Amino acid sequence: MLIGLVRESFHCFCHTCRAPLPVAVQRRHQGLVAKVKTKPRTIQPKKVQFVTTEVRCQEKTRGGLCYEVILGEPEAKATPPKRTNSPNKNVVSVHDIEEKLRAAEERRQQLEFNKIAALSAKMQKIEDASRKKDEQTTQFITNTKDALEQKMETHVGKREAYITDLKSKLKDHIENVEKTRLSLEQQTDEVRTAIEEKLKSASAHRDENIKKMIERLKEHEKRAEAVRQNKANLLATQQVTTASSG
Template sequence: MEVQNKSTEIRCQEMSKGGLAYEVILAEPVGVPVPRRADSPEKTPSVEEIQEKLKAAEERRRNLEASKMAAIAQKMAKIEEASRIRSEQTNNFIAATKEALDAKMETHEEKREAFINELRARLKDHLEGVEKTRLTLEQQTAEVYKAIEDKMTTAADKRDENIKKMLERLREHEEQVRKVRAGNQERFQQLESAIQEKLQQAADRRLLLEAEQKEKLRNHNIKLAEVRSAATAKVEEITKDIETKLTTAEQNREKEIQKKLDFVKKEVCRRR
C-alpha cells in the first residue's frame, strides 16, 4: 500500500503593526494498514472434560437446591413461630375479653334488676295516685252532674216564667203598635189634607203674584217709554244748545284770529 508523505505546513504573515496572521495548511490523510489476526485452529473437548463439566454443574445445582430448601425451612420455622405467638395472643385476648364481658354482664344484670325494682315501685306509687285522682274526679263529676241537673230544673222553671212574661210583653207591644198605626193613619190623613190646602193656597198666591208682576211690568214699560221720550227731547235740546254754542265760539275764534292778524300786520308795517 502506497503511503504519501505530505507534512502539515504553517505559514506566518505580518498583517499590521504588532499583529500576526497564521495560515495552517493540513496535509491529506494517510492510510495505515490494519494488521490481521491469525486464525487459530478450533479445539474439540474430550468426553472426560464434558463429563467433569456435567458433574460440576450437577453439584452446583444440588448445592443451590439445598440452600433454597434451607432458606425455605428457615422461613417456615419463622412463620410457625409467629403463628404460635399470634395464636397465644389471640387466646389470651379472648380470655381477658370474656372475663371483662362476664363482669360487665353481672354488673349490668344487677343494675337492671335494681332499675326494674325502682321502676316497679314508682309505677305502683303512680297507679295509687291515679286511682285516688280517678275517685276524686268521679266524686266531683257526680257533684257537677247533680248541680247541673238542679240548675237545669231551676232554669226550666225560670224559662217557662220568662216565656210567659215575654209573650205578655209581645201582646202588649202588638197592641201598642196597632194603636200607633191607627193614630199614624189619622195623622197622615190630616197631614195630607193640610198639605193639599197649603198647595192650593200656594197656587192662588202664585197666580196673584204673577198678575201683580205683569201689572208692574206693564207700568214699568210705560214709564220707560215716557223716560225715553223725555230723554230724547232733552238730548235734542242739549244738542241744539251745543251746536249754537259751537257756532258762536267758532265765530268768536275767527274774530280773535282776525284781530291778531291785523295787529301783526300793523306791527310789521310800523317796524318798516
C-alpha cells in the first residue's frame, strides 16, 4: 500500500518505472486500494511538504516493486521584507503652488497653441487641396474648351471643303448634262432632217412608181384591147368563111 501511495505521489522518468506492471501486481494493488477505501477515515497528522530530490531504480520483489525515494529538507517560507516607513512629506508652499499653476497654465497654452497650429495646418491643407482642385477644374475646362473649339474648327473646315467639293461636282455634272442635252438635241435635229429627207425621197419614189404603174396599166389595157379586137376580127373572118362554104 505504501509503495502504491509513493508511486502515485511521485513520478520517475527512468525506463523501468515507465514499464507497465504485471497483471497480478496490478490486481493486488487494486485490491489493496479498494480495501483502504472501505476503512473509516482517521485523523492524519499534519503533513510536511518535502521536495523529492532523487528517485532511484525499482527492485522487483515477490510482493511487488520496491522504490528508494530520497526526500529533501522542507523549504522554509521566506518572510517578506518589512516596508519602511516613508518620511513625512514637507508641507507644500504657496510659491510651489504658484509655480505648478504657472506650469499648468503654460502647458495648457502650449496645448492650445499646438491645437491651433494643427487646426491651421489642417485648414491650410484643405485650402491648398481646394485651390488645387479649382486649378485642376479650370485647367480641365480650358483644355476641354480648346479641344472642342479645335474639333469644331476641324469639323467646319471639313464641312466647307465637303460643300466646295460637292458644289464643284454638281457644277461639273450640270455642265456634263448640258453638253449631253445639246448633243442629244443636235443628234435629234440631224435624225429629224434625215427622216424628213428620207420621207421626201420616199414620196418622190412613190409618185414615180405610181406613174410607172399607171403607164404600165395603160399599156396593158391597150394590149388587151388590141387582143380583143384581133379575136373579134378572127371570129368575124371565120364566120364569113363558114357562111360562104355552106
